[in-house]
Amino acid sequence: MTTRATVLQILRDAPEPLPIAEVAARAGVHVNTVRFHLEALTDSGLVEQLRAEPTGPGRPATLVRAVAAMDRTGPRTYLPLAQLLLDDVAAGPRPKEHARRAGRRWGRRVAEEVYADHPEPVDGLIDALGELEFAPERTSSTELELHHCPFLELTTPTGGLVCAIHLGLMQGVLDGAGSDVRVERLDPFVRPDLCCARLSAAS
Structure with a gap:
């Protein structure tokens, strides 16, 4: 169990809020280490901090307790869900058109x-694709190279619905910018490690 998980478990097992020093003692780590993990757990909504009742002069002690919530930093398994949704789209009419429209909304x-x-506009598109882990590179005024697919497990050798969603995503980003530049097509896997987006020149 990681230190952060240990800290959280200590708080979940405690019947009442604990001083930070007590959490550190139970975890067997330095109090500053506990403070670091408590900050992250608080940001995740798993822990809350409160002030102890004053017992005399000076600042009241800070107490911490676990919040009843699922761990948003825990393991995730989105792949089966994504595959289920793609299968549902594929079973309907005009699946690639449906997928591209969904991508445009995104x-x-x-x-x-x-x-x-x-x-x-194109700089914004490149930044957006970078944030989404597509590893984009602009090689000319009419071409973007994409060196990574964050949805690779869901693609087919010819792209399939995932690439239709991705094409719509790029088109939607430029639509949202009010740009004259358009993404005309996405060529998937022109090499095993490369996809290419073809842009129209601005009018």
């Missing part, structure tokens, strides 16, 4: 955040 939401910092 892209427009992404654009709302991206273009606060990037007035140039």
Whole structure:
């Protein structure tokens, strides 16, 4: 068990809030180490801090206790869920069109955040793709190279629905920017380690 998990378990097992020094003693680690982990657990909503009742002069002690909540930092298994949803789209009419539309909606939401910092549309698209772990590289005014696919396990050798979603995502980001540049197509796996997005020149 990690130190952070140990700290959380100590608090979950405690019938009442504990002083930080007591948590450190029970965990067998330095109090500053416990403070570090408590800060992260508090940010995750798993722990809350409160003041002890004053017992005399001076600042009341800080107490900590676990919050009844699922651990948002714990293991995740999204792959089966994603595959289930893709299978459902694939079974319906015009699945690639459906997937691309979903991607465009996603892209427009992404654009709302991206273009606060990037007035140039393609720069904003590159930044968005980088944040999503596509490892983009602009090689010309009409081409973006994508050196990683964060959804690789769900793709097919010819791309499939995942690539349709990705194409729609890029189109939606540029739509959200009001850009004249368009992503005309996405060529999946032009090499085993590379996909290419083809852009239209700005009018």
